[in-house]
């Protein structure tokens with residue numbers, strides 16, 4: 133049985149926690165898209181961890197963690213992340229890297245930086261992890277597949293060819309130091325040695341696992357609104373953040389994905405630039421940011437303060453729909469306990485008309501939030517284990533959101549730790 137865990141909004145919904153929790157009952161956890169550009173925060177018995185590239189299942193002895201072919205594989209980063217876990221006392225996880233994954237090259241990171249520099253105030257707010265240049269090269273067919281590391285002749289020829297091309301850009305567009313083919317080749321050989329112990333044909337491995345009835349989790353990064361097709365283009369990420377892409381980024385049949393657990397946060401937050409209709413500012417935002425998540429809403433990868441906003445029903449309903457959500461985990465609701473009243477965005481006013489459908493970016497830029505105000509519950513709800521024991525106004529908030537997003541909320545997370553979860 134294959135399940136996916138994905139985000140409905142801009143990311144940072146708390147997918148890491150939910151994956152870590154569900155990983156307990158899983159055999160295999162797969163990353164199928166993105167790279168080390170976003171992070172999951174996980175708190176468990178070993179401590180607090182920010183994972184960027186490794187799947188969230190790495191803390192269990194019984195799980196295999198797979199880096200699928202759809203991932204932007206930063207090899208030194210992978211090794212660094214594994215070493216960090218081990219140094220903090222986590223048993224060395226079993227990790228498999230797809231032989232079809234492509235390699236995030238050092239120059240992808242440089243090009244990401246140079247391009248953001250060139251764009252100046254029009255920059256994308258990239259994490260500068262090289263993700264956009266990586267996927268551009270993949271689809272331009274000048275990427276390096278892991279399997280190619282093991283073919284010296286091919287590697288040498290390709291490195292020459294790619295340096296020639298990249299150096300034109302570096303010299304004439306960015307006015308930056310040029311790439312040296314010998315150095316790049318040496319780096320790739322180092323990468324080969326680093327990644328070799330993990331490389332395998334993950335497609336065969338996963339098909340066999342499906343046949344054997346193993347429990348498999350697909351772990352998404354970011355959320356629906358960062359998807360290149362359905363998100364707030366162009367302020368999106370460069371690989372699909374949707375559960376459907378799990379089939380491609382892992383190489384499994386789409387019909388095997390039976391359950392799409394979509395994580396939705398009880399208020400909104402976003403990192404980077406882009407439209408954000410229910411955004412709040414000033415003291416109101418600072419207060420929520422300070423109290424949000426676990427120790428404040430700051431990016432797990434960049435440490436940047438997240439932009440804050442009220443819950444957005446329009447965006448979240450669309451986010452769930454486009455994921456094909458079968459159930460929702462509503463997270464971080466405990467944080468809202470300080471508010472007397474809570475605003476919820478129930479519609480967008482665009483050119484004088486109110487809509488409940490999430491529009492394309494140009495329309496979105498004109499949208500003003502239409503709010504409804506719900507009563508708060510004014511108390512701490514961490515530690516509560518049964519849904520019936522939640523304050524009435526808190527339950528009403530959950531039920532209001534459930535109706536708006538048109539998807540059953542089966543889990544309510546009321547604290548960052550692994551077992552702070554209420555099943556409904």
Ligand code: GDP
Nearest residue numbers: 144145146147148173425426464545546547548
């Ligand atoms: P992800 O990228 O979707 O995994 O999200 P992040 O891990 O970046 O952000 C979620 C943040 O909220 C992390 O700091 C989590 O520890 C924290 N978190 C997750 N669930 C809850 C919850 O129910 N309550 C609180 N207070 N924090 C939570």
